[in-house]
Amino acid sequence: MKKLLSTLLFFTLIVAQAQTTVLKGRVLDKNNFPLPGAIIQIELTGDVTTTDFNGFFTLFLEGDQSSTVKISYMGFETIEEVLEPNSGESVEKLFVLTPTVNELSEVIVSGFQSGIVKAMNKQKGDVNVTNVISSDQTGKFPDSNIGDALKRVPGIMMQNDQGEARDIVIRGISPALNSVTINGERMPSAEGDNRRIQMDLIPSDIIQLIEVNKSVTPDMEGDAIGGSVNLVTRSNPNDFRFAATTTYGRNPIREGGQNYNISALIADKISPKLSYAFSGSIYSNDYGSDNVENEFEAEQSLAIVEQQIRRYDVKRTRRSASLNLDYNFDLNNSIYFKSIYNHRDDWENRYKLKIDDIDSESDGTLRVKRETKAGGPGNDYTRLEDQKAYKFALGGEHLLGKLKMDWKYSYAKASEDRPDERYITFEQEEIPYSNIDLTNPRFPKFAISSDYTNPGLYELDEITAENKSTFEIHNSFRMNFTLPYNNNSDQLKFGFKFNGKEKERDNIFYEYTDNFNYSSMNDVTYSDVSIDSYNAGSYNSGIFTTKEFLGGLTLTNGELVLDEFIDGNYEANEDISAFYAMITDQLGEKTKVILGARIEGTNINFKGYEFESEEDETLADVTSTSGSDDYVNVLPNLTIQHNFSDKFVVNAAYTNTIARPDYFQLVPYRIVDTDNERITEGNPGLEPTESVNFDLTAEYFFSSVGLISAGFFSKNLSNFTYRYSTQGYSYNNASWTYRQTRNGGDASINGFEVTLQSKLNFLPGFLGNLSIFSNYTFTDTETEFIDQSRTDLPLVGAVENIFNVSLSYESEKLFARASLHSSDDNLFEVGDNIYEDIYYDAQTFVDINAAYKLTDKIKLIAEIKNLTDQPLRFYQGLEERTFQVEYYDLNWNIGLRIEL
Template sequence: MKKYLFVCLALISLGAAAQTTVKGRILDENNFPLPGAVIAQEEGRYTVSDFDGFFSIYIDGIESVNATVTYTGFENQEIVLDPASDRIQLVVLQPSVNELDEVVVSGFQGGVVKSLNKQKNDINITNVVSADQVGKFPDANIGDALKRISGITMQYDQGEARDIIIRGFSPGLNSVTLNGERIPSAEGDNRRVQMDLIPSDMIQLIEVSKTLTPDMEADAIGGSVNLVTRSNPNGFRLSTSISGGANPVRDGGFNRNMTFILADKLSDKLGYTLSASHNTSDYGSDNIEFEWDDSETPELKEQDIRRYDVKRTRRSIALNLDYDINSTNKIYFKSIYNSRDDWENRFRVRFDDFEDGEVRIRKQTKGGIGNDRNDNRRLEDQRTYKFAFGGEHQIGKLAMDWKYSFSQASEKRPDERYIRFDQKGVAATMDTSNAEFPGFIVAASDLNNTSEFKFKEAQDAQKTTEEDNNSFRINFQLPYSENDYIKFGYKLNQKSKMRDDIWYEYEIDGVDFMSNTSTDDYTVPGYLPGSQYTHGQFATAEYLGGLNFSGGELLFEEFATGNYSADEAVNAAYLMFVDKLGQSTTVIAGARLESTSLDYVGYAYDEEEGANSIADLEEIAGSNNYSNILPNLTVQTKLSENFILNGAYTVGIARPSYFELVPYQAINSADLEIAVGNPDLEATVSNNFDLMGEYYFSNVGLITAGIFAKDIDNWLYLFSDDDYQFRGESYDYEQVRNGRTASVNGFELGLQTRLSFLPGFLGNTTFYGNYTYTNTSTDGVAERGDDVPLVGAAENMFNASLAYESNKFFLRASMNYAGESLDEIGGNIFEDRYYDEQLFIDLNATYSINDRVRIFAEAKNLTNQPLRYYQGLADRTMQLEYYDINWNVGIKVDLR
């Protein structure tokens, strides 16, 4: 390594006198950066501007040279590159007007232009969405914005897009980065980033990379999403928006939103960007759930009728500082803080133990302590913060950049409370004539007679999850001919994660029946799954929150084996060559080495043996070490100025979740269940093949077609066995295991264009659509001889939108469809769990009063699309949850 660095430094010293680096920035007429602009010298040397519009280009000798800046949708501009200047050269482009097509680059089209230019000049296969485009969709969080990108679908929680699926790959096989660095996960048992934690207003650009390059982290088999925050202003900007709306699923369900952006240059060297966002929503959901028994005629084992009342508040603030030391050296500081408080009450009726025409009814109230923070509700307090300090330097011909970052994600659930009452032997009829809406039928008097519901349990839980991530990277780039360069670097990621939960169970003096408590009827008028599902009387959330718990007993079976700690270190190094072959072809060839080490501690608990204290729990430690060499070959050919062909062979990995590796052992004798961890899990490795063609229209549009294939080894699935023999009885056994191989192949089609052929004002209509087909198969699922699809893979995905834009008015209707996908592999086909198809239709409009003030309105989920899972067959409902439509109206002021 020392010898290699010596050779590099020698090359620098030899070329420093002969070449000079000129740096500049490409902006539009409003001082906003233009990413993906091409700056080309007359003799052929060229470069492309980055996310913030900056570029760096070499000049032979000390004389000024001419260059041309090109950007689709803008007029070409001739510039002079002066190597004698020590200042960053600013270039302001003017939008072009094609008299034939009457294309005016403004408003939404301006956002499209930025995205297409960046995407066009990326060598790997990407999809880019700018802040201007995000702002034209009714998306409060970044997850809702992502679902509109080709090949992407989202999984939902309480009606909001949370977990990302790319090309059919489940969330654990994709990565999410913020300004190029991984975001830690606030969830306790996986690496997934909850996308509904991040407000869309905080993001300047979204870049989805479907193929990797060696300088990117390799743990992204499906793809990598990079969220770029606002930074590096070129002048003063002040922008704010305020909106409010309604969620009709609950009386009094309202939305309140506010965003604020302030940016300026304090001097010609120092700039800052301050962004803040606040969003509060009061809403809920109507939910029914079922568990089916595999008998000759399928019957219900269990049924839930659930009411959720939710209040969710997001707060986000970001501060970015940029300091230009001179034209060849700059440093920066980037920071962001996100918090999401989720207050929830749940009222659940459960029917089970059906036998001889009688059923048990269990009623549970879920809430929290009655203090100012919890307010009688379960509080899920999730927070992430991240700060980074880095620099970019030019030393002769050598470009160097470095960054140190620290991030933390946490989730705390303080004083989460439950109280349950049971009634046995209730006369009931099972109705499965309609498997989509089955249920047990009981008399209303049995459902509401509080004196017959006997006190069963009261519990209080304290839950904490935390993940810390320290990261340092350094990259070097050295040209060795006119447009060719070598790039190499090193990165260290150090992570630590822990989950520390504790549960107590309490007796309540003087409470033998529900009638001894404060009760209320929580039946929802117009309950969305159907009026046949009713809730009746429950102990109130206020009663539960006001209980003075004392003298509780530890409930080990609820938390003992879920707690763990893990430390992970990933050392990575890469080397890549970027070669320009002739005038039209660019090749990236290289490899990345990632070395992973992991240490973890878990616990074992057997209910039969029990425990007297936490100290009595058996602690199990383990470790794992492995390395992966990941080759990469990417080729881009420009068949013409606007017709581009991208091809790639890449190798990616996906590390198992921390908790899947922890060697925990949970034995539940009462329910005959065993769950164990698997410290022998291997990382999933995928060989990826991609080919994508893109044709860019002159009137700011794009048509794409591509194919992809992935050969996967050691994919992960949840193995289950309902006849696992233990202690002379049949137990339900679960463990995450490696399958042998899986294959994925598919294609993508996309079209984005203005319908200029339509008559009159209709010619200002824009269409955007994309379709992705994914076919998957797997091998190596234990005790399954059938061809099981890959978990999380939706076969069909389709997005479309139709928009009309004039100088002042903008109207858009958008649709998002994703087909069904396997969610969990059962012991047989009957037990397989599927995430059902979903179709969302949204509508939004904007009217510009003047250049600085806009009013807007938006309506989401016009189809009242529920979250639905089914068991084995599509008509056999496992879970069905409705959220109803919601809408917002507001005003946005941009003082610039």
């Protein structure tokens, strides 16, 4: 450490003696909005730099001669300004650009187009392979959360939960191999079994810019095989700004289903030194979903082992806020505080009709179970899922001569609590059925005797309750140093980061059946929850115990049921230490090279439980287990950008990235299930998945604001993870089923993507107001297993074809857009054979949104989402065998947006 500090002091003394003029500049548009990705060039030396997210840049002007600074930005007029030397001093300068006017005296960049232009300029200036969406552009799509906005990006598919986009697939690569950061820092996960942040926690209202990094540089975190999504919150305004949006809409899937959203932004630079930006959002959605699930036999047939018909009634409320403060001590020293808070509550009731124990060969009977899920009176008789994710960061930037130092400490926490979650189940056995209607094999339906609707024939099966709690905490500190050499375009950058993580899941489960003597459903309050227009098919749910009756029960002196929760409880502590160094070198006027490496060391300790179902009766009987692991990854990096012209840019990258196993996969738990003759174990020996990546992208930018691009990517993976399963495991002198997550062999991912974004102003008349945005991504994967003979499987989560297209119309007052997103099916889970593999089915979404300018300050906005009524669907082995299908119907809203 002493040697490091001495070296930094030496650098500081050397660079402080150079007699240079430090230009601290900012580039804005005429509305005082920052222009990210603007190109700043000193004509005398040819030095080039670009502006950051907030339009800032720093240049060092050598000697005592005047310098001409040229600033260019696609869609805006280029400006030049002569700066006189001010040796040894820092100079602050503001540059304001005006939109380009074409030969017909038309402004190239209109108000509706401004977000698209900012995104394209930022993307053009990035040396690595990126796609960018600005906050303006996000607002043009019908997207209430960031996940929905992201599915418009080339190569992006979102996996849905309860009708909203939650997990991100990048270039056909599963969510487990991608990462999400907020202002450059990885966010913890609110879920207990993975590392992913839930994208439906974050509204688009509080985000300024989304940057999808498909290739990384050494100063970025290395756990991003598919890519890294960076969400940038609003900060550092140049003057006062206020904006507010309010919308109201309906959800036809439920009678009385409605949604509303209220969001606001207020920001100001209240002195030359201090500025703030606050964003807030409240979103409420009363809706539901119609669900059917089937399990088929492990062979090529339509024989059903189990069927479930589920009705969900959901109220989702999301509250989010972001407060950012910036303070400048002087031109060379500044600090900032950034915060983001997201809180989502899901109040849910579920009514599940379960058909199993099907005897199709002898007497033609089956069993029916009717289960109500609810919560206690404190949760309004609903099951509450309470998720939070928040982060606070304090950082600073300091210029010591030519040496720039920046640092940041951040604290982040994510949690999920599900208190007093209750279930009551009644069952009736040996109900006669005549046949299964397979007219439409995707929607099989049993023809059951009318006895299954008689409440007097149902006996109490069980009454249970559980409490679930999960949290993850990140404490991180990073420091970076940047030193220019030769000129402004060449620089050495190095730094370090420490991230300490803590994860814990603590669930508990009780049964109360013996405390109640209900002889049939006639002893409880019940109601018919069937829906005439059930979206998932012509199914009738029938009668169920009401949520008020279940929630009103006094549940005391329950029996602990270990096998329902003990295997899921664990603790994990992970420390990641990272060091990197990189040089950015301008080779001539057209080529820029980044060369460097990142070293990440990981140390993890974990605690789990070993449970024997035949022997363990109390918590004291359960054996606690522990384990640890540590490893080091060296990640070299070479990134090149070549500008053939100011419109034609080629980016190439050779990178190395990793994906750490999920915490729960590493926990050394062991579950011996005697009833089902099955053993399930964690795997403390799992290694991180490693990937060697190559990316090549060519982009041509149109003068009229647009682009056409094509890219190729290749990834070679080792040690990918998959679920190993065998039915030939020897235990207790018998053949049992054994399951464990393991490392596979090697896998390869190859693909390409193309994008076209353009105004169609060559068309006659009003058609010249149309614009098109489209992209297509193809991904091909191959895998090699170590412990399994199956070699014909694609990589889990890999999507072969992803397609997006949107057509928009824009006039002086009206903006309207229709968007389509389509993606192929993909392998979701590997089963014991091809007929037990689970696939996430293909999906197609169509959304429409519009904005009409009532005045210069007020817009009328409207949107319709999911016009195709696209369900969430999985199938088992064969496409016609529906494993799960869940419908949400379309929804719409209308509202006003005010900007001051």
